[in-house]
Amino acid sequence: MSHLLLAETAPIHAPSVAYSSLSPIFIVLGAALVGVLVEALVPRAERYAVQMVVTIGGLTAALVAVGLLHNTAETTVAGALAVDGAGLFIQGSVLVLSVMSVLLIAERSVDVGSAIVASAAVVVGSPTDRRLARTDRVQTEVFPLLLFAVAGMLIFPISNNLLLMFVALEVLSLPLYLMAGLSRRRRLLSQEAALKYFLLGAFASAFFLYGLALLYGYANSVDLPAILNASKASPKSDVLLYVGLALLLVGLLFKAGIAPFHSWTPDVYQGSPTPVTAFMSSCTKIAAFGAIMRVLYVGFNATAWNWRPIVWAVAIASMAVGGIFGLTQTDLKRVLAYSSIAHAGFILVGLVALDKDGIASVLFYVLTYGFSTMAAFGVLMLVRDADGEATHLAQWSGLARKSPFVAAVMTVLLLSMAGIPLTSGFIAKFYVFKAAFHVAAPLVVIALIFSAVAAFYYLRIVVLMFFAEPPENGPTIAIPGWSTAVALTFGMVVTVVLGIFPQPILDLAAKAATLVG
Amino acid sequence: MLAPYLPIVLLFGLAFAFAFFSVAIAPFTGPRRYNKAKLEFYECGIEPTPQPQGPNRFPIKYFLTAMLFIVFDIEIIFLYPYAVANKALGLFGLVEIVIFIVTVFVAYAYVWRRGGLDWD
Numbered sequence: 001m002s003h004l005l006l007a008e009t010a011p012i013h014a015p016s017v018a019y020s021s022l023s024p025i026f027i028v029l030g031a032a033l034v035g036v037l038v039e040a041l042v043p044r045a046e047r048y049a050v051q052m053v054v055t056i057g058g059l060t061a062a063l064v065a066v067g068l069l070h071n072t073a074e075t076t077v078a079g080a081l082a083v084d085g086a087g088l089f090i091q092g093s094v095l096v097l098s099v100m101s102v103l104l105i106a107e108r109s110v111d112v113g114s115a116i117v118a119s120a121a122v123v124v125g126s127p128t129d130r131r132l133a134r135t136d137r138v139q140t141e142v143f144p145l146l147l148f149a150v151a152g153m154l155i156f157p158i159s160n161n162l163l164l165m166f167v168a169l170e171v172l173s174l175p176l177y178l179m180a181g182l183s184r185r186r187r188l189l190s191q192e193a194a195l196k197y198f199l200l201g202a203f204a205s206a207f208f209l210y211g212l213a214l215l216y217g218y219a220n221s222v223d224l225p226a227i228l229n230a231s232k233a234s235p236k237s238d239v240l241l242y243v244g245l246a247l248l249l250v251g252l253l254f255k256a257g258i259a260p261f262h263s264w265t266p267d268v269y270q271g272s273p274t275p276v277t278a279f280m281s282s283c284t285k286i287a288a289f290g291a292i293m294r295v296l297y298v299g300f301n302a303t304a305w306n307w308r309p310i311v312w313a314v315a316i317a318s319m320a321v322g323g324i325f326g327l328t329q330t331d332l333k334r335v336l337a338y339s340s341i342a343h344a345g346f347i348l349v350g351l352v353a354l355d356k357d358g359i360a361s362v363l364f365y366v367l368t369y370g371f372s373t374m375a376a377f378g379v380l381m382l383v384r385d386a387d388g389e390a391t392h393l394a395q396w397s398g399l400a401r402k403s404p405f406v407a408a409v410m411t412v413l414l415l416s417m418a419g420i421p422l423t424s425g426f427i428a429k430f431y432v433f434k435a436a437f438h439v440a441a442p443l444v445v446i447a448l449i450f451s452a453v454a455a456f457y458y459l460r461i462v463v464l465m466f467f468a469e470p471p472e473n474g475p476t477i478a479i480p481g482w483s484t485a486v487a488l489t490f491g492m493v494v495t496v497v498l499g500i501f502p503q504p505i506l507d508l509a510a511k512a513a514t515l516v517g
Numbered sequence: 518m519l520a521p522y523l524p525i526v527l528l529f530g531l532a533f534a535f536a537f538f539s540v541a542i543a544p545f546t547g548p549r550r551y552n553k554a555k556l557e558f559y560e561c562g563i564e565p566t567p568q569p570q571g572p573n574r575f576p577i578k579y580f581l582t583a584m585l586f587i588v589f590d591i592e593i594i595f596l597y598p599y600a601v602a603n604k605a606l607g608l609f610g611l612v613e614i615v616i617f618i619v620t621v622f623v624a625y626a627y628v629w630r631r632g633g634l635d636w637d
Contacts, residue, residue: 012610014610033620033623037623037627039631041626
């Protein structure tokens with residue numbers, strides 16, 4: 001027993017923690033715990049309202065904290081977390097867009113209850129299920145789940161330590177798997193989506209862990225700066241380094257929905273409740289790109305010549321898959337899913353630049369894309385028939401005659417995604433291509449071709465809405481409640497304003513384009 | 518060199534001898550009286566829950582209980598190393614472990630209030 005007693009004499013030095021720099025994370029995690037307690041202690045009737053206050057209050061407070069931290073550039077917790085410009089920009093974007101997702105989830109007037117199921121554990125199609133579907137009961141656990149996911153998304157892009165990055169990846173993924181299965185309508189499809197996402201996500205996480213283990217074998221550390229130093233000076237074989245990076249990238253590219261690790265995206269986007277899809281396609285993507293950027297720029301800066309071809313390949317694959325398979329889709333949610341795959345490819349083009357311009361252009365792109373896709377999914381919630389959302393393309397034909405306003409809003413958002421001038425999407429694409437042009441001109445040319453291909457299917461929807469005959473018993477346009485109206489207006493205004501007057505945000509992104517190693 | 522391990526070997530031998538002796542002597546010395554309760558699954562008196570029809574299906578309650586057990590199991594797993602090294606970890610470690618226990622209790626409060634601990 002004596003060796004156990006000996007262990008007590010050696011003091012262990014606690015790492016210094018910069019609590020103020022990490023306050024956004026603490027605030028969101030604290031709000032999530034309060035949300036769980038609300039579920040436990042508040043009667044069912046008041047839960048929805050209380051959860052809304054806790055969730056939006058927590059996210060807003062965290063956003064204010066990020067704003068106050070804007071000049072921070074430091075590493076903390078023994079170098080495991082790097083609070084810097086790029087990290088804070090990503091955190092701010094995630095927080096703004098998650099507030100908008102909460103507003104979309106809070107929509108209770110277009111469907112009985114909300115887009116979220118009354119009780120997720122009830123068997124689909126059972127008498128209880130049918131009875132509950134008509135009540136305004138909601139599985140309000142979705143709010144704390146969202147907060148936990150957001151907390152993971154705040155840690156994920158600022159992790160300089162791969163183990164911590166893995167923990168953050170799981171913290172953001174596990175709630176998302178559950179949220180994907182919470183749809184009120186078409187519940188079997190939703191549960192199928194949740195199961196697919198979970199199985200494939202767990203698989204991708206295992207790849208990430210395997211890569212992490214190999215990198216530890218190479219560098220004797222899981223800190224990104226240590227891996228960088230080892231790769232600079234080491235005379236030993238690089239096999240472990242590159243195999244490790246490749247496996248690590250599988251896990252990261254999966255989360256960002258980049259081909260060839262994209263196959264879950266259409267099914268999960270289609271099955272999940274639409275506000276949750278909006279959350280996944282904006283916040284998850286932003287956080288994942290923040291993490292990819294940090295891994296490649298901080299940990300593998302010195303070996304860029306060797307990984308650049310890989311990024312080229314996945315960028316081209318992603319643009320091709322998104323652009324070509326998107327053409328064959330008949331469901332709007334799937335079209336938007338393929339569009340998100342294509343956009344991920346365009347963002348990767350900016351990553352190839354490997355300089356400050358590259359970081360700034362990626363930051364700007366993920367933010368603008370987040371707003372556009374968030375608002376587009378918001379519009380999708382409003383076009384409905386008796387079965388819920390009418391997402392089949394045929395049901396959208398001639399929509400402009402029924403509601404010119406909704407059709408016009410959707411058109412602007414689609415034009416932004418296509419990258420037509422005077423929308424934020426154009427500015428974003430322009431800066432990404434400009435940043436990458438001096439190192440990867442052929443890639444930029446390929447990206448231009450694919451953005452033309454992708455533009456075709458966005459314009460196809462626009463033509464369908466304005467120039468096709470409406471179907472016999474077409475969908476109706478629901479009048480949104482205040483929360484959806486606020487989220488939609490905000491997303492729409494940002495998309496247009498950043499297209500005409502992007503300079504303040506471009507300056508902010510340029511100023512934020514620092515990664516602390 | 519191996520001398521310090523001799524008591525351990527002796528203890529193993531003693532334990533084995535006791536187990537063998539107990540089982541071997543029981544048929545000769547013990548009385549045999551029929552008792553229905555002794556043929557139940559659990560002699561302590563708990564009635565087994567009736568199983569649903571079909572092969573390999575367990576009531577969902579068992580899975581729920583197993584999942585809840587994991588929460589507290591994980592808590593214990595972290596408390597043991599802390600207990601061993603609590604002096605070395607100092608005040609920082611104490612605060613950390615208290616925060617950890619509080620978060621586990623938040624989960625416990627949720628499970629308890631939402632009826633996760635009710636068997637029926």
